[in-house]
Amino acid sequence: MSAVLALLACAAGLLGLGVVGVVGGRGRVGAAVVYLGSATVCALAAVSAIGVLLGGEPVSEVVLPIGLPWLGAHFRIDALSALFVVLVDVGGAAAAVYGLGHGRHEGHPRRVLPFFPAFLAAMHLVLLADDAFTFLFCWELMSLVSWALVMAHHQQGDNTRAGYVYLLMAGFGTLALLLALALLAGSEGGYAFADMRAVEPAPHVAALVVVLVLVGAGSKAGLLPLHVWLPLAHPAAPSHVSALMSGVMTKVAVYGFVRIVLDLLATPPWWAGLAVLLLGAVTAVVGVLHALMERDIKRMLAYSTIENVGIVFVGVGLALAFDAHGMGAAAALALTAALLHAANHSWFKSLLFLGAGAVLVATGERDMDAQGGLIHRMPVTAFTFLVGCAAISALPPLNGFASEWLLFQAVLQSPQIEQWGLRILVPGVGGLLALAAALAAACFVRAFGVVFLGRPRTPAAMRAAEVDRASLAAMVALVVLCVLAGIVPGVLIDALAPVTSALLDARLPTQAALGWLTVVPIAEGRSSYNGLLVFVFIAVSAWLTVRVVHRLASDRLRRGPAWDCGFPDASPLTQYASGSFAQPIRRVFGTTVFAARETVEMPPPGDGRAARHRVTLLDxxxxxxxxxxxxxxxxxxxxxxxxxxxxxxxxxxxxxxxxxxxxxxxxxxx
Amino acid sequence: MGTLEFDVAHLLAGGLVLVSFVMLYQDRLYALLNVFALHSVVLSVSVGWQAFVQDAPHLYLTALIALVFKAIVIPVALHRIIQRLGIHREIETVVGVGATMLVGMGLVALSMVVMLRVTADADPLAREDLAFALSIVLLGLLVMVTRRNAVSQVVGFMSLENGLVLAATGAKGMPLVVEISVAFSILIAFIVIGIFLFRIRERFDTVDIGALDVFRGERR
CATH class of the missing domain: 1.20.5 (Single alpha-helices involved in coiled-coils or other helix-helix interfaces)
Incomplete structure (x- = not known):
């Protein structure tokens, strides 16, 4: 059986599990069947897709006699689709295993169970679709099913508004994609992607297509200024679904952009790279600034997704710019970095959302300022969350560092561009990226510190307990993936080579040929990175330090009074909170970007009310x-x-x- | 196609437009109904001629339907409705007759310009037919827009439909099913509108649709 048929069978199996969710969603057995089944099917599909990606299996396609008459439904798998299928499956399997335990806390499981496997199936089908009708149908199916998941907790807070905004933006985005694909199909009506690849559209049509795809796929991915639905909708869903939406669905949107602009559109206009580059950079910085201002842990993660999508789009934009100026190797480097970051982000963002879900289960609060000191009560969650934070802050030896380092290597290729406008602009974008990376580090130091360190701020945080084993297993598996991807990025880079050679006719040098798992993107003399060496160095030096400290000092655990700011027996509220930690950054950036204002209301003398410190931010x-x-x-x-x-x-x-x-x-x- | 066939078809279609103009300046209900019956007779002759020219026997059936229903059944029924309702037989027009006629001429010119230009490479007979049919449709709409009386709006609608039938028969190869279904839908529309007329009368003692507006609390 060809790979595409196997994957279609997997998608059909997931849809069947959705039916199981409708029928047997009430009991525990039904939920277990749905989640275990989803995890198994995802694992099978991942194996099949990895086979396509690594085995160099030829492109396989199939036309099913469903859908539009005379057109049928075309499905096809190539290296690009296979890569994203792997991302969907890894994220899907982790979320499903997590759901096995997390789903027990769900008040209305029948609102989640039917849609969870259907959502996974729809994402698979988007990646496999090979004609405009099937692509748009599956894209819209993905939007609608995820909307249903966003509305699962519709009684709570602002969730109905989140669902409404999401539906509106999703419809708008699909409309833009519809127009773009219609333009590509032309008046002859060549709706199959193969026909679109064959024709070369006129320059003004190509320009319009790029703008429309940027709007359509960009709104799904969360590019500025089409991101507004994302921080509302992603946190509203149950946590394992949030992980899927943030970690995986935004990647499907990236796939849509890459597929149409780099594959279907033979020659994108010269300014396409520039536009994508600028949008991505601005998205990255504004996204992470938003994340720093946010108190709600899941919304903070959603804003951080916007930042990472911006980083991925910077890579794609660089690839477009380099490709337009005939720099194949540099373009391949930038695209590899973008795709690698997409993969890495899907893993550590899923991990972080799962961790946030664990915190939510333990304390019942999404507000970071209602947590504190959870590292003592939830040690495993705290450790996995810490690894996720380090990875997303791009700390070596984790995977976030590998992809961002690769992206900076691509930025450093800019002096060789002939057009001097780009030559000046690309380093500027690099500066913005560096700013975003630094702010992201601050953001996640704040998140981890406020939630897991210090003393509990509420009774709920004091009573928190570790979550169930299934949830922990999912998080630990993602931790292992993040660490492995950070130590041996060369394997992943080699796996991406078929994608770049199919899209850009260029690829990075084979990394497996180099000794000691070193990564050399261009030439040995210029730059190289060895995740394993860094890991060994960090491990050995940390171990040595611990030994020395324990040698010189007593190894008994001691508990003493915390540094108490001169207030003995201070309340836990005097600790650094999310707002106070972010205050310096809010004062520097927030006043211009968000028109941030701080007001202090002091009650007159004799009045017993507390003074209030109020911060207003405008998006x-x-x-x-x-x-x-x-x-x-x-x-x-x-x-x-x-x-x-x-x-x-x-x-x-x-x-x-x-x-x-x-x-x-x-x-x-x- | 011989020039005689073309000329006769042209004459009949032009005759329909002329009768539509006659319909525009009628200010008595009975006269309007008689003109509508004439309109339908001309249509059925025109359709019959098309059947002869195109050698399409099923068009004779269409012509027969037009003759029986539109030239006889519907006008007679409307006559009886008017008698039973005891409607005031003068039609209040919104715009003066002269202005309406001028607008009608403009509409005919417009449809000629549009149709002759759009169908530049079509069969000449179909071209002329389509152009005339569009003018008849527009004139029927004009009748509906410029009259206050519900019965005259029904008549305007029916004459509009006559234009559609003319267009359908002018194009060769229109299946019979389509024509019959159009004829039946018109009949059903007529029944529905007839029932509505009675209902309106029962409630408001008039079929002047202005009364409906007063009922809804609006200014005219």
């Missing part, structure tokens, strides 16, 4: 784009409301005038 995207749009729509609908109560004759007259007007248009313009 620039809402303020400058979405609020004016909603105001305009509301105003227009208020005016058009009068049209609802006209006389029959007036309505007829309007129909008549519209008809005559259209005929006039034909008469004049034809």
């Amino acid at each position: 620039p995207a809402w303020r400058w784009i979405y609020d004016p749009i909603t105001a305009a729509v509301a105003g227009a609908s208020l005016r058009l409301n009068a049209m609802q109560f006209l006389t029959i004759r007036r309505y007829l007259g309007m129909v008549f005038l519209a008809l005559v007007g259209l005929l006039l248009v034909i008469a004049i313009w034809r």
